[in-house]
Amino acid sequence: MSDLSPDAGRPGVIHDLGYRHFDGAREGTPAIARTLFVTGLRHAYGLGRSGKSKVMPFVLLAMSLLPATIVVGVVVLTGLGELPVSYADYTNQTQLLVSLFAAAQAPVLFSRDLRHRSIVLYLARPLPAPLFAVVRWASLTLAIFLFTAIPTVVLFAGAMLAGLDKSDQTTAVLKAVVLQALLALMLAGVSGLISSVSLRRGFAVVGSVMALIVLTGIVTVLQNIAYYEGDSETVPVALGLFSPWSLVNGLANAWDAGVDTPVPVDGAWVPAYAIVAVLLVAACLLGLVARFRKVGSR
Amino acid sequence: MGLAPVISTAGLTKHYGTVHALTDLTVEVGDGVTGLVGANGAGKSTLIKVLLGLLEPTGGHASVLGHDIEHEGQEIRRLVGYMPEHDCLPPDVSASDFVVHMARMSGLGASAARERAADVLRHVGLDEERYRPMGGYSTGMKQRAKLAQALAHDPRLVFLDEPTNGLDPAARTDMLNLVRRIGTEFGIAALVTSHLLGELEQVSDHVIVLDGGHLLRSSATGDFLQRTGGLLVEVVGTETERDRLGEALAQRGLTCRPRGTMVAIDPPPPELAEGGAVHDLIRDVAADLGLGLMRLQPDRRHLEDVFLEGGTRV
Incomplete structure (x- = not known):
């Protein structure tokens, strides 16, 4: 292999130490799960991966930050009395970018290991398959949450710079953050589940786009048709149960977080929206766990 | 460790519906290199997956390094390395990064993982190419990277599923020498599968022959090759x-x-x-x-x- 003569004692010679055993401390399952979580979060933004894979997440992030910086500039320079768009509504307005981010990055965390079958190497290690699925989902959830929270932080900083009422703004921001967390849980579940089933990246992206963007569009259109054509308010509100975005927007509307829906969500619809959202998250998570458990026993 | 068997199974059985992958397998594996021989479909890979705790046996018991496979799978997976038969390497990651990550997934700290990965990659013979994405590797290099990830956490036992699969004669010899060194110089017990009997003659101390999920014979290699x-x-x-x-x-x-x-x-x-x-x-x-x-x-x-x-x- 090497053409260096193994002369001992000569300066600059690399000595073969032979095989060395590792007798240091080994981490337990929680530490391994934490490592996987952090790695997954970094990979969702292309960090620690090829340069090409950083383009998509950061271009999307920049696009969703651009309007926020413009809004901040306008508010600070013109001294408006309030933000032209509420924090929660900003996320809603940029929903196309958020959905695209989830659709594009979920395959990174959920398809790659299954497609290249490196999942086998993970499962031959201490982390059990269900925990692996949950950790991956947690990574994607935080990645999506950060994607929506960063523009919110920029808007909030702008509002503070412009000297808007601190307590009002803080309340609105906290509401938006809670809604964004719920949204991230749902989007990560839906896009993750789709990516773990359709292993070709293209199919996974298209599937997530269908579920997150097209479905939301259809729900919104139907809600509006039902609102203008029908005479009951029940149908448009009920339709809102069928997409993650309309669920979050309905809850934001009910919570007075500054998001308009075709029909106000109130009364018994509020707990119904909350329950459906929680059930959706739980169902996706159970689906992911079942999927990885099945892969693990192959 | 001494005389305690590395692996022992008692009446181990695994059926997939009507397919009988393993039937009433009772066998013991000690230190050193053990060859597991059988035609395709003889139950070699199934046995390894059952021993890793990834598949639940239909019947019988087994223990690996003193841990029961049914209840202490996690403990077993902490102590063993596994090199699967099929391709399992992501193409867009370098062997160096991948082995470090896999060492961490086995519970090594960040700096220990880096050190171990460098050591192990040197032992398996991946030099400068360790920094290139694995998608461009030859079959021989891929097999080496797969072996490196199995050794990254300094396991006490490695399962090597068809390590010479797809290699040309020279690379095959290299790989067999490496397997021999793992069993002797590295002091790691190894269970090596192959459908080529001649290969295992050269490297293993003990040979187990499976046929259609049944144990055909298990004895020291010397006994097989008696005059x-x-x-x-x-x-x-x-x-x-x-x-x-x-x-x-x-x-x-x-x-x-x-x-x-x-x-x-x-x-x-x-x-x-x-x-x-x-x-x-x-x-x-x-x-x-x-x-x-x-x-x-x-x-x-x-x-x-x-x-x-x-x-x-x-």
């Missing part, structure tokens, strides 16, 4: 010379048959076997015929013979 008591003789020349020698030896009371360019002699009668009398006889016969003696060696059995015998028995 038959027969001899092989080769003389200079062509088949004509070979046959002349064979006929002459047959006249002296030996049972001979041609094998390739050689004459195979069945175990001689007792009066000739004493004190090398048969060797003298062969020498004298060759000298009388004026034939140049090229080779005279004991006839050993091969693993293949054992396999064929077993196959007809079952």
Whole structure:
């Protein structure tokens, strides 16, 4: 292999130490799960991966930050009395970018290991398959949450710079953050589940786009048709149960977080929206766990 | 560790519906390199997956490094390394990054993982190419990277599923030497599967033969290769010379048959076997015929013979 003569004692010679055993401390399952979580979060933004894979997440992030910086500039320079768009509504307005981010990055965390079958190497290690699925989902959830929270932080900083009422703004921001967390849980579940089933990246992206963007569009259109054509308010509100975005927007509307829906969500619809959202998250998570458990026993 | 078996199974059975992948397997595996031989579908990979705790056995028990497979799978997976048969490397990551990550997934800290990965990649013989994405690797390099990730966390036992699969003869020899070193120099017990019996003759201390999920035989490699008591003789020349020698030896009371360019002699009668009398006889016969003696060696059995015998028995 090497053409260096193994002369001992000569300066600059690399000595073969032979095989060395590792007798240091080994981490337990929680530490391994934490490592996987952090790695997954970094990979969702292309960090620690090829340069090409950083383009998509950061271009999307920049696009969703651009309007926020413009809004901040306008508010600070013109001294408006309030933000032209509420924090929660900003996320809603940029929903196309958020959905695209989830659709594009979920395959990174959920398809790659299954497609290249490196999942086998993970499962031959201490982390059990269900925990692996949950950790991956947690990574994607935080990645999506950060994607929506960063523009919110920029808007909030702008509002503070412009000297808007601190307590009002803080309340609105906290509401938006809670809604964004719920949204991230749902989007990560839906896009993750789709990516773990359709292993070709293209199919996974298209599937997530269908579920997150097209479905939301259809729900919104139907809600509006039902609102203008029908005479009951029940149908448009009920339709809102069928997409993650309309669920979050309905809850934001009910919570007075500054998001308009075709029909106000109130009364018994509020707990119904909350329950459906929680059930959706739980169902996706159970689906992911079942999927990885099945892969693990192959 | 000492005498405690590395792996022991008792009546281990795994059925997939009507397919019987493993049937009532009772076997013990000790330190060193153990070969697990069988045709495709003999149950080798299934056995490994059951031992890793990834598949639940239909019946029976097994323990790996003193841990029960049904209840302590996690503990087992902490102590063993696994090199799967099929491709399992993401193409867009370098071997260096990948092995570090896999070491961390086995519970090594960040700096320990980096150090171990560098060490192990050196041992398996991946040099500068370790920094390139693995998608561009040759089969030989991929096999080395797969082996490196199995060794990254310094396991006490490695399962190597067909490590020589798809390698050319030179790379095959390299890989077998590496397997031999893992068992001896590295001091890591290894269970190596192969469908090529000849390979395991060279590297393993012990061989387990599976056929259709049944245990055919389990014993030390030396026992498989025991001397038959027969001899092989080769003389200079062509088949004509070979046959002349064979006929002459047959006249002296030996049972001979041609094998390739050689004459195979069945175990001689007792009066000739004493004190090398048969060797003298062969020498004298060759000298009388004026034939140049090229080779005279004991006839050993091969693993293949054992396999064929077993196959007809079952």
